[in-house]
Amino acid sequence: MLMQEEIENKTINLAISTSKLTVQTLFKAVMAYLRGRSNPRGKQSIKKLVGQNKGVTNIDIEKTAIRGFGRYAKKYGIDFAITKDKSLVPPKYMVFFKAQDSDALTAAFQEYSASVLKKKKKPSVLAQLHNLIQQVAELPGKVREKKQEHGDR
Template structure:
């Protein structure tokens, strides 16, 4: 049963006056050559598809590599200018500018900090891409809200906490229990 499934049937039609073994041999040879050409063409098409996909993957890898080389987040002004986009800036007079970095990373902003020379209270210029103006304003709003919360919620100092606990202990020691021993009944 399995031999029947594995066998192939080939139908070949030849027109001729007298069919000899050499004519049949030539016809089969021609058929096999055409079959081989068809198979080779199919493999060439497959190889072309593979190389096309490989080239496409290579291009995509190169593009990703270039994107990885572009700096993100905090960078120098030179790096921002190298990206070929228009820059905008905002003046800030905050000493704790480092905490802005966390908010900027959250919003995915490419920016650069430049400290103004000669300003008595330190002033900073924040340069960023002009297309990120809306994102930058949202980030500054959040940053300003965080800074206000920090200023409003003042934690009591550790020294004051210690002083209060010492006072409580002192009051506790003043209330020493007085024991009265009594023998017998009082009348």
């Protein structure tokens, strides 16, 4: 009987400590989420970026660079906002970022431009396929003639 009570007590203690651990873990997760919401990272609106009072700088980029740039900015932890000036033809895109992130932005653009140059040097698979199709079409092939034999029945 004594051993049974001891096992029951240990089981109850384990259940209580596990529930305390779960509540603490949940509390820490909620606090981390709230901290993240109060300090946004990555792409955001210009209003939020300026509202952080860190000083804002901007640069011009081409439209083709917008999507690729976002991935590298996220990698380097750069807070940025992109705007489009529709008054110009073609439209001009501007990237606003915190002045303190200028060194990280330089590194991100260097890495991005290196990847763009690397992609341009790669031969296009579609172009290679078209070239192969043309080469096959130019090959002298066997001409098959279908002869139909008529027999007397």
